[in-house]
Amino acid sequence: MASTLLNNAKQIVTNSSGKPYEIDVVEDASLLFADGVVKWIGNAAKAPKADITIDCTNQVVIPGFVDSHTHLIFGGDRSAEFAARMAGESYSAGGINFTVEKTRTASDAELRANAAGLISEMYSSGTTHFEIKSGYGLTLEDEIRSLKIAHEFTEDVTLMAAHVVPKEFESNRQGYIDLIINEMLPAAKGIAKFVDVFCETGAFTVDESRQILIAARDLGFERKIHANQLGQSDSLKLALEVNAVSADHVTHFTDEDVKDLADSKIVATLLPATEFSTNSPYPDAKRLINAGLKVAIATNCNPGSSFTTSMPFCIAVAVREMNFSIEEALWSATKGGALALGDNSRGSLQVDGKADFAILDAPSYVHLAYRPGVNLVNATYKNGEIVFSKGGK
Ligand code: NIG
Numbered sequence: 001m002a003s004t005l006l007n008n009a010k011q012i013v014t015n016s017s018g019k020p021y022e023i024d025v026v027e028d029a030s031l032l033f034a035d036g037v038v039k040w041i042g043n044a045a046k047a048p049k050a051d052i053t054i055d056c057t058n059q060v061v062i063p064g065f066v067d068s069h070t071h072l073i074f075g076g077d078r079s080a081e082f083a084a085r086m087a088g089e090s091y092s093a094g095g096i097n098f099t100v101e102k103t104r105t106a107s108d109a110e111l112r113a114n115a116a117g118l119i120s121e122m123y124s125s126g127t128t129h130f131e132i133k134s135g136y137g138l139t140l141e142d143e144i145r146s147l148k149i150a151h152e153f154t155e156d157v158t159l160m161a162a163h164v165v166p167k168e169f170e171s172n173r174q175g176y177i178d179l180i181i182n183e184m185l186p187a188a189k190g191i192a193k194f195v196d197v198f199c200e201t202g203a204f205t206v207d208e209s210r211q212i213l214i215a216a217r218d219l220g221f222e223r224k225i226h227a228n229q230l231g232q233s234d235s236l237k238l239a240l241e242v243n244a245v246s247a248d249h250v251t252h253f254t255d256e257d258v259k260d261l262a263d264s265k266i267v268a269t270l271l272p273a274t275e276f277s278t279n280s281p282y283p284d285a286k287r288l289i290n291a292g293l294k295v296a297i298a299t300n301c302n303p304g305s306s307f308t309t310s311m312p313f314c315i316a317v318a319v320r321e322m323n324f325s326i327e328e329a330l331w332s333a334t335k336g337g338a339l340a341l342g343d344n345s346r347g348s349l350q351v352d353g354k355a356d357f358a359i360l361d362a363p364s365y366v367h368l369a370y371r372p373g374v375n376l377v378n379a380t381y382k383n384g385e386i387v388f389s390k391g392g393k
Pocket residue numbers: 071093095096099198226229274300302303304305306
């Protein structure tokens with residue numbers, strides 16, 4: 001395959017040292033890639049020759065964003081719920097059932113087209129890799145078809161049948177948990193890599209979540225948990241108990257939670273657009289970062305609590321409202337996301353690593369937070385292939 005040189009970028013962010021939150025910027029830099037892999041990074045004056053040269057003067061190259069928490073398989077629209085919230089109503093897990101009804105009646109083609117549209121938005125804002133959860137089907141058939149559609153787009157698929165207890169099981173909660181454990185988990189083997197539980201008032205208790213996550217562990221799934229989104233509970237303790245790869249939301253936490261998590265490998269995935277869209281207080285990321293935790297930033301793209309696909313938007317909110325430095329936010333949205341998926345092969349730019357990157361029309365990565373709401377992405381490449389270009393592919 002032809003080699004391509006990204007030539008004379010103002011900055012290339014590499015995240016290459018392997019140290020959390022160090023983004024390792026090379027100034028006045030070039031990057032050579034071929035066969036989907038980075039071959040060389042260094043000072044532009046020393047750049048090797050290539051078959052194709054892309055002029056990156058006054059532009060910045062960053063590792064592609066890794067969006068480690070999305071719910072892209074759904075039908076229907078909840079803009080009315082958002083409008084009501086902006087008029088003073090509060091967010092609750094109850095709205096999920098509206099999307100469940102719309103998802104169950106949607107055809108595969110409709111679900112696939114909706115997800116594909118959102119994924120092209122992701123590529124246009126610099127995301128190169130993403131996780132997708134099920135969780136709006138809540139029958140054996142609808143959860144597995146959601147997983148299969150998700151798997152058409154990514155290898156990082158999560159079974160989230162434990163999103164809420166569906167209406168038909170309202171008076172038989174344990175019956176639904178048994179259905180997840182005995183039928184859905186075995187059927188999800190080979191499609192889903194992760195199992196996630198919404199451990200929250202209005203969704204699943206800590207004891208119910210434990211049953212599901214332990215069964216998932218016994219079947220060899222990686223575990224994730226929606227922890228402390230709406231209030232404080234023992235869900236972070238459960239994340240430790242089941243050795244989760246990530247605990248997500250983490251809007252609420254105690255000093256003891258922070259200390260416990262800091263002694264573990266669990267990545268805390270913060271979801272800035274969720275607090276933004278639900279009018280909720282933001283967590284203070286500095287408390288987690290200063291304690292030595294690895295933090296990821298993700299969009300949580302879903303029709304209820306966070307309907308955005310834009311990682312740059314999440315970075316801007318994280319910096320402005322959650323006490324991230326710009327470097328911490330950028331690292332968390334790239335390498336942090338990769339680690340939240342248990343995958344160190346993404347989220348950085350280094351020789352022999354994946355050529356997954358975005359080219360920003362900006363002289364500094366700082367513009368990601370400095371210019372909120374402006375799409376700075378000129379082009380996005382995944383495995384060395386262009387997946388978005390401002391001028392059209
Ligand atoms: O991560 N918290 C649970 N699930 C989604 C929201 C789902 C919805 O409201 O539809 C979330 O915020």
